[in-house]
Amino acid sequence: MKEKFITLTSTAIPLPIENIDTDQIIPARFLKATTREGFGDNLFRDWRYDVAGNPKSDFALNDTRFSGKILVAGKNFGCGSSREHAAWALYDYGFRVIISSFFADIFKNNALNNALLPIQVSDAFLQTTIQQIEKDSTTSLVVDLEKQFVQLGNQQEHFDINPYKKTCMINGYDDIDYLLDLRAEIKEFDLTH
Amino acid sequence: MTKAKTLFEKIWDAHVVKRQDGHPDALFIDRHFIHEVTSPQAFDGLRKRGIRVFNTQRTTATADHNVPTKDQHLPIKEALSRHQVETLRKNCTEFGVDLYDLGHAFQGIVHIIGPELGLTLPGMTIVCGDSHTSTHGAFGNIAFGIGTSEVEQVLATQCVLQYKPKTMKIEINGALGKGVVAKDIILYIISKLSASGATGYFVEYAGSAIERLSMEARMTICNMSIEMGARGGLIAPDETTFNYIKGRKFAPQGEAFDALVEQWKNLKTDHDSAYDLVIKFDAADIAPMITYGTNPGMGIKVTDRIPTTLELKEISEHASFTKSLEYMGLDAGSSLLGKAIDYVFIGSCTNARMEDLRLVADMVKGKKKAANVEVWVVPGSKQVEEQARKEGLDKIFEAAGFELRSPGCSACLGMNEDKVPAGKYCISTSNRNFEGRQGPKSRTFLASPLSAAAAAITGKVTDVRELL
Ligand code: SF4
Numbered sequence: 001m002k003e004k005f006i007t008l009t010s011t012a013i014p015l016p017i018e019n020i021d022t023d024q025i026i027p028a029r030f031l032k033a034t035t036r037e038g039f040g041d042n043l044f045r046d047w048r049y050d051v052a053g054n055p056k057s058d059f060a061l062n063d064t065r066f067s068g069k070i071l072v073a074g075k076n077f078g079c080g081s082s083r084e085h086a087a088w089a090l091y092d093y094g095f096r097v098i099i100s101s102f103f104a105d106i107f108k109n110n111a112l113n114n115a116l117l118p119i120q121v122s123d124a125f126l127q128t129t130i131q132q133i134e135k136d137s138t139t140s141l142v143v144d145l146e147k148q149f150v151q152l153g154n155q156q157e158h159f160d161i162n163p164y165k166k167t168c169m170i171n172g173y174d175d176i177d178y179l180l181d182l183r184a185e186i187k188e189f190d191l192t193h
Numbered sequence: 194m195t196k197a198k199t200l201f202e203k204i205w206d207a208h209v210v211k212r213q214d215g216h217p218d219a220l221f222i223d224r225h226f227i228h229e230v231t232s233p234q235a236f237d238g239l240r241k242r243g244i245r246v247f248n249t250q251r252t253t254a255t256a257d258h259n260v261p262t263k264d265q266h267l268p269i270k271e272a273l274s275r276h277q278v279e280t281l282r283k284n285c286t287e288f289g290v291d292l293y294d295l296g297h298a299f300q301g302i303v304h305i306i307g308p309e310l311g312l313t314l315p316g317m318t319i320v321c322g323d324s325h326t327s328t329h330g331a332f333g334n335i336a337f338g339i340g341t342s343e344v345e346q347v348l349a350t351q352c353v354l355q356y357k358p359k360t361m362k363i364e365i366n367g368a369l370g371k372g373v374v375a376k377d378i379i380l381y382i383i384s385k386l387s388a389s390g391a392t393g394y395f396v397e398y399a400g401s402a403i404e405r406l407s408m409e410a411r412m413t414i415c416n417m418s419i420e421m422g423a424r425g426g427l428i429a430p431d432e433t434t435f436n437y438i439k440g441r442k443f444a445p446q447g448e449a450f451d452a453l454v455e456q457w458k459n460l461k462t463d464h465d466s467a468y469d470l471v472i473k474f475d476a477a478d479i480a481p482m483i484t485y486g487t488n489p490g491m492g493i494k495v496t497d498r499i500p501t502t503l504e505l506k507e508i509s510e511h512a513s514f515t516k517s518l519e520y521m522g523l524d525a526g527s528s529l530l531g532k533a534i535d536y537v538f539i540g541s542c543t544n545a546r547m548e549d550l551r552l553v554a555d556m557v558k559g560k561k562k563a564a565n566v567e568v569w570v571v572p573g574s575k576q577v578e579e580q581a582r583k584e585g586l587d588k589i590f591e592a593a594g595f596e597l598r599s600p601g602c603s604a605c606l607g608m609n610e611d612k613v614p615a616g617k618y619c620i621s622t623s624n625r626n627f628e629g630r631q632g633p634k635s636r637t638f639l640a641s642p643l644s645a646a647a648a649a650i651t652g653k654v655t656d657v658r659e660l661l
Contacts, residue, residue: 008651015517016512017512017513018509018510018512018513019388019389019490019513021488021627023606023625023627023628023629023630024627024628024629027607027629027633028606028607028608028630029608030259031608032230032273032274032276032608033273034233034237034276034277034280035233035234036234036563046628046629046633046634051615051634053436061289062305073538074509074513075389075509076388076389076392076422079389079488080324080342080419081320081324081606081625082231082323082324083231084234084322084338084340084341084342084461085230085341087281087340088531093277096302100625102389102392103423104341104389104392105358105392105393105422105424106338106340107303109339109340110340110341110342112341113340113342114342116459123509124524133617152407153552156532162215162217162356163215163602164215164216164217174342175342175343175346175353175354176238176242176342176345176346176349178216178219179219179346179352179354180244180349180350182350182352183247183350185210185211186210186219186221186247186350186352189221190221190351192247193221193223
C-alpha cells in the first residue's frame with residue numbers, strides 16, 4: 001500500500017530551469033543504496049551544495065523564502081536516466097507534487113508509481129505560477145486530484161491524468177497488485193509464446 | 194482484411210496479455226535484463242511479498258555500472274559499490290537468476306552483452322531498468338527502459354503495465370559523407386528534434402542510409418533514441434540482422450534458427466500503415482557532430498558555431514542555455530574547433546563494440562596521442578576486450594599512448610572510479626553530457642569514436658575529415 005493522494009494545499013518551490021535531468025535530481029554517485037529511503041539528503045546534490053558540502057544560498061531549496069510540498073519546474077522535467085531514485089529522492093525530501101509544462105515519459109511513470117503526482121500545465125500557467133511564487137513566496141496552490149485541477153489564486157488549471165493511474169493514486173494501489181491477479185493468464189501466455 | 198500495422202504495433206499487439214478499458218496494457222516481456230543499480234529494491238519487494246521470480250529463464254543479470262576497469266580480479270575498493278555488486282550476487286543466487294559477474298567471460302555492459310550473446314532477438318519485447326535498453330531495438334524488437342517498481346513487476350509477473358506510445362518514423366536516405374558515422378547520424382537527429390522532441394513516441398528508423406548500416410552501427414543509433422525523449426527506437430530486421438545473430442551463443446541454432454528467420458522476415462511495417470509522425474532527413478546533410486551544451490540536443494556540426502541566444506527558437510530557453518554555456522565555460526557564437534581538451538573517453542553502450550574499437554585503431558595506427566590528453570579505451574564487454582587483444586588492437590593503442598582497460602560503464606557516468614575531474618574537458622563517445630555526468634563539474638563533448646580518436650591525436654576539437 002502506498003500513501004493515498006486526494007488533495008493538497010501547499011506553498012511551492014520554484015525551479016524555472018528547462019530539461020532538468022535525473023542526473024541533476026540525484027547524481028549517479030548517490031545511487032549506491034540498496035533500499036528506497038534516504039535519497040532526499042542528496043536531492044539536487046550538486047546544485048544544492050558546493051564542493052566543500054556547504055549549502056549554496058542562491059539555490060531555491062536553500063532559499064529560506066521558499067518551502068512546501070510542491071516543486072514548480074521548467075519544461076521537460078525528469079529527462080535522461082530511468083533511475084527511479086529520482087522519484088524516491090523527491091518524495092523522500094518531502095515533495096508530493098511536481099508541476100511542469102512537460103515531463104519525460106519514464107520519470108512520469110516512476111513518479112506515479114511512488115505517490116508523487118506529476119502535473120502537466122500550460123506554458124502560460126507555469127510562467128504565471130513561477131512569477132507569482134517568486135513575487136510572494138507565501139502563495140499557496142491547491143491541488144485536487146479527484147477533480148483534476150490545480151488552483152493559483154482565482155486561476156484554475158485543469159490537468160490530465162489517466163483514469164487508472166488516478167484510481168491507483170487516490171487509493172494507494174500498486175500496479176503490481178493488478179498484475180498479480182493476472183498470473184494465471186500470464187502463465188498461459190508464457191507457455192504458448 | 195486486418196488493419197495495416199507498423200512494425201511496432203505488430204510486436205506490441207502480439208504481446209498484450211490483457212487489454213482493459215481505461216487500463217494500461219499488461220504487456221508480456223520476453224527478455225528481462227538486470228544490473229546492480231536498479232534491481233536491489235525490486236528483489237526486496239519480492240521478498241516482502243514472499244514471491245519468487247516468475248520465469249528465471251527470461252531474466253539475465255550482469256554487473257556493469259559500479260565495476261572498476263582496472264584490476265577487476267581484486268575486490269572492488271569502494272565499499273558502497275562493492276556492496277551493490279555483492280547484493281546483486283546474493284539476489285541472483287537466492288532467486289535463481291543467471292549472472293555474468295565480474296570475471297565471467299560474458300560480463301560487460303548490459304546492452305552490449307545481450308546482442309552479443311544472442312539473447313536479443315527480433316520480434317521480442319525486452320526491458321531493463323535502464324533507459325538505454327532502446328539499444329536492443331536495432332534487432333527489430335520493442336525494447337525500452339523501466340523504473341525499479343516496474344523491474345519488480347517483471348520479476349514477479351513477467352509483465353509490465355504500459356500505455357501504448359505513439360509511433361514516429363525517421364527516414365534517412367542517401368549516402369553518408371566522408372568521416373560521418375552512425376553516432377553522427379543520431380547526434381544530428383537529436384540536434385534537430387531537441388532533447389524532448391520525441392517524448393511520447395516510439396521511433397522506427399528507416400531509409401537507405403539506415404539499411405546500409407551494420408548491426409553495431411544500428412545499435413549506436415537506437416541506443417540514443419531516449420536522448421530525444423523517445424521510449425525506444427527500432428529498425429526492421431533484414432539479412433544483416435540475421436547474419437549477425439547466426440551462431441551466437443544463446444541464439445536458436447540449425448533448423449530452429451532457419452524457421453525463425455522465415456518468421457522474422459515478416460517483421461516489417463505494412464505498406465499502407467500510418468505513423469503518427471514521419472520525419473525525413475538527407476544523409477548528405479549530416480557532418481561530423483559534437484555537442485557543446487549540457488543535454489544531448491545541444492549539438493552542432495563540428496565546423497559550425499555555437500548558437501547565440503538570438504538564434505534560439507523559444508525565449509523560455511534563454512536561462513537554461515546561458516546556464517549551460519556557463520557550466521561548459523564556453524561563449525555563445527564561438528567555434529569549438531581548436532578547443533583544447535583534457536580527456537578522451539572511448540566506451541559506453543553507445544560506442545564500445547568491436548567495430549568502434551577497430552575504427553579507432555585504424556585511425557590512430559602509427560600515430561601518438563597529444564601530450565595534453567589522457568585517453569581511456571574501455572571495451573563494452575569481456576568478449577570485446579578478448580577480441581581486441583586477439584586482433585592486436587591493444588598493441589596499437591599502447592603505441593599511441595591510449596590505455597585499454599577492462600569492461601564496464603566506466604566514465605560514462607560518475608559512479609565508479611573512472612571520473613573526469615572538475616572543470617576538465619572530455620571528448621566522449623558516450624550518450625550523455627549532463628552536468629556532472631562524468632564526475633562532479635566535469636565537462637563533456639559528445640562525439641563519434643572517429644572524432645574522439647582524432648581529438649586524441651591533436652589534443653583539441655578537430656574536424657576528423659582533415660585527418661582522413
Ligand atoms: S554505458 Fe552509460 S549509458 Fe550505457 S548502461 Fe552504462 S551507464 Fe548507462
